[in-house]
Amino acid sequence: MSVSSNSxxxxxxxxxxxVLPFFVSDYWIDVCVFWxxxxxxxxxxxxxxGEVGLFNMGHTAFYAIGAYxxxxxxxxxxxxxxxxxxxxxxxxxxxxxxLTAPIMHLRGDYLLMVTVGLNEIIRITLINNPLDxxxxxxxxIVMDQFRFFGRVVQAPIDFYWxxxxxxxxxxxxxxxxQRSRIGRAWNYVREDAVAAEATGINTRWAKSLAxxxxxxxxxxxxxxxxxxxMVISPDSFTFAASVTLFAIVILGGTGxxxxxxxxxxxxxxxPELMRDFxxxxxxxxxxxxxxxxxxxxxxxxxxxxxxxxxxxxxxx
Amino acid sequence: MxxxxxxxxxxxxxxxxxxxxxxxxxxxYGVMRLINFAHGDFFMMGSYLGYTxxxxxxxxxxxxxxxxxxxxxxxxxxxxxxxxVFVERVAYxxxxxxxxxxxxxxxxxxxxxxxxAAMLIxxxxxxxxxxxxxxxxxxxxxxxxxxxxxxLIMGISLALMVALYLxxxxxxxxxxxxxxxxxxxxxxxxxxxxxxxxxxIFIIGPALGAIAGVLLGLYYRQIHFTVGWSYGLKAFTAxxxxxxxxxxxxxxxxxxxxxxxMLGAGYISAAWKDVMVFGILxxxxxxxxxxxxxxxxxxKV
Numbered sequence: 312m313s314v315s316s317n318s319x320x321x322x323x324x325x326x327x328x329x330v331l332p333f334f335v336s337d338y339w340i341d342v343c344v345f346w347x348x349x350x351x352x353x354x355x356x357x358x359x360x361g362e363v364g365l366f367n368m369g370h371t372a373f374y375a376i377g378a379y380x381x382x383x384x385x386x387x388x389x390x391x392x393x394x395x396x397x398x399x400x401x402x403x404x405x406x407x408x409x410l411t412a413p414i415m416h417l418r419g420d421y422l423l424m425v426t427v428g429l430n431e432i433i434r435i436t437l438i439n440n441p442l443d444x445x446x447x448x449x450x451x452i453v454m455d456q457f458r459f460f461g462r463v464v465q466a467p468i469d470f471y472w473x474x475x476x477x478x479x480x481x482x483x484x485x486x487x488x489q490r491s492r493i494g495r496a497w498n499y500v501r502e503d504a505v506a507a508e509a510t511g512i513n514t515r516w517a518k519s520l521a522x523x524x525x526x527x528x529x530x531x532x533x534x535x536x537x538x539x540x541m542v543i544s545p546d547s548f549t550f551a552a553s554v555t556l557f558a559i560v561i562l563g564g565t566g567x568x569x570x571x572x573x574x575x576x577x578x579x580x581x582p583e584l585m586r587d588f589x590x591x592x593x594x595x596x597x598x599x600x601x602x603x604x605x606x607x608x609x610x611x612x613x614x615x616x617x618x619x620x621x622x623x624x625x626x627x
Numbered sequence: 628m629x630x631x632x633x634x635x636x637x638x639x640x641x642x643x644x645x646x647x648x649x650x651x652x653x654x655x656y657g658v659m660r661l662i663n664f665a666h667g668d669f670f671m672m673g674s675y676l677g678y679t680x681x682x683x684x685x686x687x688x689x690x691x692x693x694x695x696x697x698x699x700x701x702x703x704x705x706x707x708x709x710x711x712v713f714v715e716r717v718a719y720x721x722x723x724x725x726x727x728x729x730x731x732x733x734x735x736x737x738x739x740x741x742x743x744a745a746m747l748i749x750x751x752x753x754x755x756x757x758x759x760x761x762x763x764x765x766x767x768x769x770x771x772x773x774x775x776x777x778x779l780i781m782g783i784s785l786a787l788m789v790a791l792y793l794x795x796x797x798x799x800x801x802x803x804x805x806x807x808x809x810x811x812x813x814x815x816x817x818x819x820x821x822x823x824x825x826x827x828i829f830i831i832g833p834a835l836g837a838i839a840g841v842l843l844g845l846y847y848r849q850i851h852f853t854v855g856w857s858y859g860l861k862a863f864t865a866x867x868x869x870x871x872x873x874x875x876x877x878x879x880x881x882x883x884x885x886x887x888x889m890l891g892a893g894y895i896s897a898a899w900k901d902v903m904v905f906g907i908l909x910x911x912x913x914x915x916x917x918x919x920x921x922x923x924x925x926x927k928v
Binding site for chain 1: 662717718722725727729730733740743744860863864899902905909913916
């Protein structure tokens with residue numbers, strides 16, 4: 312049995328991440344924490360954009376809903392962070408369903424514009440401080456932290472294990488999902504929605520489910536972000552952040568999990584390695600998006616599902 | 628009543644700017660079935676180019692004000708039109724036979740590139756148009772104040788829209804544009820050079836955007852590299868409101884959106900006005916995606 316390139320990649324990555332903390336400073340640990348947070352967000356958006364092909368460029372809205380749910384409930388009721396992570400995920404998933412159900416039928420480019428609008432609506436709502444819940448432009452303070460068997464998660468290294476542990480759990484789940492009935496239905500909808508509908512897939516439900524799952528993961532990531540930053544404000548959830556996530560998924564190769572990890576690494580870690588690169592980052596990513604569509608539309612690390620399937624069929 | 632009329636004047640002013648930008652979206656969409664996500668950034672580039680002309684070459688030229696403004700506008704317009712043609716050639720033409728979403732991603736890439744280029748060139752902070760450049764004259768008619776700048780914006784936009792409408796309806800080149808909008812292949816069989824038509828579209832659209840950019844800079848005085856997206860999104864809403872692909876629709880949609888926005892800001896809440904605009908966009912796309920004047924939007928499968 313040959314090991315697929317996906318598994319190879321993940322094994323190398325896991326080995327590197329396990330030994331890394333013994334060699335680098337807290338500063339680099341922190342960089343890797345933000346890389347991991349972006350991997351979680353990128354993977355959640357990849358469910359929507361990559362697996363089902365729905366162009367969502369307002370994903371930060373769901374991340375914001377999760378972070379604010381955590382901050383508000385933690386401040387008022389002091390609920391345990393693990394519970395809040397679940398609650399935030401559920402609230403975001405619900406928002407993902409409610410907000411996108413009426414617009415699900417829209418064509419790709421229209422859907423993209425509407426999700427940009429949704430992102431702005433959520434951000435402006437947070438700034439306007441409805442019912443005195445969101446703290447307005449200053450945002451909210453999060454005092455509580457995760458606790459893991461009595462250990463308070465607050466040092467960079469604690470967050471490092473928390474974030475990458477979550478990535479590992481999520482990866483396991485997503486790989487299972489890709490191979491499941493739902494995962495195959497999603498890809499079918501992406502490739503040809505009409506044909507998918509004709510074979511009995513409820514495309515509307517498949518799309519809603521993707522939005523709920525993607526929004527839910529982003530919301531749960533919002534909890535981690537809130538405890539890491541300790542202050543959250545509308546400035547963290549701008550349209551530009553949504554564009555960055557969208558670029559991560561597209562550049563990595565839509566539907567490709569290693570692609571998301573690589574592209575978010577390029578987005579978060581490269582600017583730290585090369586200081587001069589930091590200010591040109593989005594400029595170069597914009598250029599890369601154009602060049603990639605022309606020369607390599609399948610992305611950095613293309614999703615291998617279809618080619619694998621074809622090879623399996625060769626012997627029959 | 629006075630308040631209502633004032634808001635109406637303000638609404639018509641921003642609406643005229645939206646309409647000029649919306650024309651660019653609608654023309655590209657009409658001919659290529661592509662939402663040009665970089666269009667708002669052409670507008671932003673026009674605003675910055677006009678600013679640069681005003682603060683450098685034209686700052687102490689000693690020419691009369693109207694000539695200075697005209698020169699700044701013309702140079703910004705030519706610069707952005709060239710940029711538009713270049714972008715189409717480099718980023719959109721190679722993708723004409725690819726999937727529509729590939730072109731959308733490419734357009735997003737161009738948008739990111741232009742925004743960040745503007746940030747690197749002009750800085751991340753707000754830049755201010757020089758105060759001497761904007762005419763200060765203001766009249767009061769029955770309590771409603773209306774400035775020369777507002778009249779200029781409305782007058783210039785209206786003149787440009789009428790000129791564009793006549794160009795598309797009455798000239799041979801306009802006929803070629805309309806024919807290409809209906810069917811590329813048939814147009815080609817009739818001897819129309821489709822590439823040239825698309826180049827023409829990418830001269831006119833960005834040029835109108837650039838003029839809107841300079842006018843807005845003179846009106847609000849402050850510009851920022853992110854204005855492309857915020858105004859672009861509103862102009863896109865205006866284009867949808869009027870019926871995308873439809874030139875008179877873009878004008879009607881732009882003016883209507885401007886009025887709705889300013890009345891909403893005046894009577895309901897200024898802090899929530901953008902939420903109202905994007906809410907209108909969402910409701911429109913759900914209930915009447917063809918807009919007010921768009922009737923023939925048959926989707927080919």
